[in-house]
Amino acid sequence: MAFSLQRALVLLFLCNSCSSEQYVFLSARAGETTTVHCTPPNSQQDGVYMYQRLETEENVMTYLYKDGSFSPRNAFIHRLETNSKLETFTVSILNVTTRDTGVYWCVFNNEDKNSDSKEKTLLVVSGKEKECENEEKKEENTTLALIIVCVGAAFLMMFATIILLWLIPRMKRCCERGNFAPPRSAADGVYEDMRGRRLPAAHTLINPAYQTSTRHAHKLLTESPYGRADPTFPPQ
Numbered sequence: 001m002a003f004s005l006q007r008a009l010v011l012l013f014l015c016n017s018c019s020s021e022q023y024v025f026l027s028a029r030a031g032e033t034t035t036v037h038c039t040p041p042n043s044q045q046d047g048v049y050m051y052q053r054l055e056t057e058e059n060v061m062t063y064l065y066k067d068g069s070f071s072p073r074n075a076f077i078h079r080l081e082t083n084s085k086l087e088t089f090t091v092s093i094l095n096v097t098t099r100d101t102g103v104y105w106c107v108f109n110n111e112d113k114n115s116d117s118k119e120k121t122l123l124v125v126s127g128k129e130k131e132c133e134n135e136e137k138k139e140e141n142t143t144l145a146l147i148i149v150c151v152g153a154a155f156l157m158m159f160a161t162i163i164l165l166w167l168i169p170r171m172k173r174c175c176e177r178g179n180f181a182p183p184r185s186a187a188d189g190v191y192e193d194m195r196g197r198r199l200p201a202a203h204t205l206i207n208p209a210y211q212t213s214t215r216h217a218h219k220l221l222t223e224s225p226y227g228r229a230d231p232t233f234p235p236q
Helices: 002-018 128-179 186-196 206-224 225-229
Strands: 022-029 034-037 047-054 056-064 070-072 080-084 087-093 100-112 112-117 119-124
Touching: 022 034, 034 047, 034 100, 034 119, 056 080, 056 087, 070 080
Parallel strands: 022 119
Antiparallel strands: 034 087, 047 056, 047 100, 056 070, 080 087, 100 112, 100 119
8 A cells, every 4th residue: 555655656646747737636545446447638630549658658548439349458458448428438447456556538539630638646555466376375374384284293203203202112021032042940851861862661560679589499400300301391
């Protein structure tokens, strides 16, 4: 707003210093439609040009011929509407922005003779354009999204750090347990020694006293005549 008003004051000063023509002050909000009026010096005209002055820059906006053909310049296509009447020529500017702040006037032509309109219009546009508002909203949304992502990443990193601090000591203890061999007790050694030995044969388990008595009886039988007379008698 301050920039547009400052520019308007500069333009008004320049226009007043150049000529003593009549100026019409026109104000509008960004996004609105405003209408500029131009009155010809006389009724016999072949066509009319509309000009725009932005500080020191001067642009031709459009031309209207007496047959009704309307030819906006490239920068103003789809932004201008007209009543197509040379006697009361009007042009409506659609969706104005702060960049449209400036001086507007018309130049009528009759054959080879050109004449300015009776008045010039000083347009001052204030407020923010819809595009700027949309861009600001997009920037706000982008900033909010970045904040959410950063906070989420910080929480994930903190959670991962806690998990690692909890897991590392337990993994270390598990590894130490895997490499540790407990000492064997005496009972285990005896058990292994018993498993390594063979049991004695069955005949070695006979009582020695019984073996001695058996040998003595066998000796007596072999020395007796009955024992010698019958060699088929089996020894004991």
